[in-house]
Amino acid sequence: MKTNTKKSFRASLLLSALLCLTLMMSACGSGAGSQTSAEEPASSGQDASKETQTDAPKSPVKINVGYIPDLNGAAPIVVADEKGFFKDAGLNVNAVKFLSGPPEFQAMASGDLDIAYIGPGATFLAAQGQGKIIALASLGFGDMVYATKKSGVTDWKDLKGKTIGVPKGTSGEMILNLGLEKGGLKPSDVNIVNIDVAGAVSAFVASKVDAVAIWSPYTKEIEKQLGKENIVKLGDNRTFYPEYVFPASWVVNPKFLEEKPEVVQQFLEAWVKANDYKIKNVDETISLTSKYTQVPEDSLREQFETMEWIESSKIAGYMKDGTAVKWFENLEKMFVDNGKMSEVVPGDKFIATEPFVKAQEAAGGN
Known part of the structure; x- marks a missing residue:
C-alpha cells in the first residue's frame, strides 16, 4: 500500500509539472504566433525574402x-x-x-x-x-542672316559672289536658302563655307566671311562684339512667316x-x-x-x-x-x-x- 501510494503521489506531481509546462509553452506560443501573424500572415521565410526583393526600389x-x-x-x-x-x-x-x-x-x-x-x-x-x-x-523666329557693313551687301541679291559662313543642316541654312531664292539667286551663286556656329561667329567678327547665317543667342554675341551699326540684317524667320513655320x-x-x-x-x-x-x-x-x-x-x-x-x-x-x-x-x-x-x-x-x-x-x- 505504501509503495503504491508513493508511486501514485509521484505520478501526480509529474503530471502537474507537465501540465504547467504545457500551459507555459502554450502562452509563449500564443504571443509569438500573434506577432508572426501580424507581420507575415501566411509567408514562409523564403516567401518573405521574395517579397522584400519585389518591393525593393528599382535603380534609375x-x-x-x-x-x-x-x-x-x-x-x-x-x-x-x-x-x-x-x-x-x-x-x-x-x-x-x-x-x-x-x-x-x-x-x-x-x-x-x-x-x-x-x-x-x-x-x-x-x-x-x-x-x-x-x-x-x-x-x-531667331534664325538670321547678317552681312558686314563693309561687304556692301544691303539686300539678298547683293550676296551674289559673296562668302557666307553657315553650319550646314541647320535652320540658319534654311533661312539663307529662302533669302537667296527671294533675291533671285541659287546656292551655287554664292560661296558657302560650312563651319560650326562658334566658328561662324569668329569668322564674321574677323571679316573672314561677308555674311553669316546663324541663330540667337549667337547673333546677340555678334552684335555685342561688332556693334549693330556695323551689321546689316538681311532677314529672319519672320521674313517668311506664316508661309513657313x-x-x-x-x-x-x-x-x-x-x-x-x-x-x-x-x-x-x-x-x-x-x-x-x-x-x-x-x-x-x-x-x-x-x-x-x-x-x-x-x-x-x-x-x-x-x-x-x-x-x-x-x-x-x-x-x-x-x-x-x-x-x-x-x-x-x-x-x-x-x-x-x-x-x-x-x-x-x-x-x-x-x-x-x-x-x-x-x-x-x-
Whole structure:
C-alpha cells in the first residue's frame, strides 16, 4: 500500500509539472504566433525574402540625351533635373552637349545617344529615317542672316559672289536658302563655307566671311562684339512667316524607341512637366539655364523673345489633329527645293505622335 501510494503521489506531481509546462509553452506560443501573424500572415521565410526583393526600389534607368546650350535646347533638361521630374520618372539622364543637330544624329547612329533636341534645319535627317520626332519644342523666329557693313551687301541679291559662313543642316541654312531664292539667286551663286556656329561667329567678327547665317543667342554675341551699326540684317524667320513655320523638336533614336518604348514614355512624362513648368516660370528657367550652360542671362532673355513656347496640352492637340505633321511636311518641301531630299516623306513615317499624347495624359492633361 505504501509503495503504491508513493508511486501514485509521484505520478501526480509529474503530471502537474507537465501540465504547467504545457500551459507555459502554450502562452509563449500564443504571443509569438500573434506577432508572426501580424507581420507575415501566411509567408514562409523564403516567401518573405521574395517579397522584400519585389518591393525593393528599382535603380534609375540611364539614358543619354543630347542638348544644345541655349534656352530652347537646354531648358527642359535643366528644369526636369532641378525639379526632380527625371528622378520621379525613374530616369538617370546623362546630358551631352552639342552645338547643332547633324552631329547628334551621328551619335544616335553609333548608339551613343538615345534622345536629342534639334532645330528645324536638322528635320530632314529625321525625315530620312535617322530619328523619330516625339515632341515639339517651340516655334522659332531667331534664325538670321547678317552681312558686314563693309561687304556692301544691303539686300539678298547683293550676296551674289559673296562668302557666307553657315553650319550646314541647320535652320540658319534654311533661312539663307529662302533669302537667296527671294533675291533671285541659287546656292551655287554664292560661296558657302560650312563651319560650326562658334566658328561662324569668329569668322564674321574677323571679316573672314561677308555674311553669316546663324541663330540667337549667337547673333546677340555678334552684335555685342561688332556693334549693330556695323551689321546689316538681311532677314529672319519672320521674313517668311506664316508661309513657313519653323518648329524645333525632340527626336529619339528609332532603335531605342523600338526596344525601349517604356523608357521613352518615362522621358516624355518628365519632359511634359518640365515644359509646362518653364512656361509658367520663365525668369527662374532662364536663371537655371544660364547657370547650367554658362550663357549670360541677358542673352537667353533676348533669345526668349525670338521663340514661341507651346503648352503641352496644345502640343498634344497639334499631334492629334495633324497640325504638326503639316508643319514638318512643309519644311520637307524646302529641303526638296534645296536638294537635301529627293521627295517629301509622309510625316507619319518619322513623327511618333502617340507617345507624347499618352505622356501628356499621364501627366494630368486633358
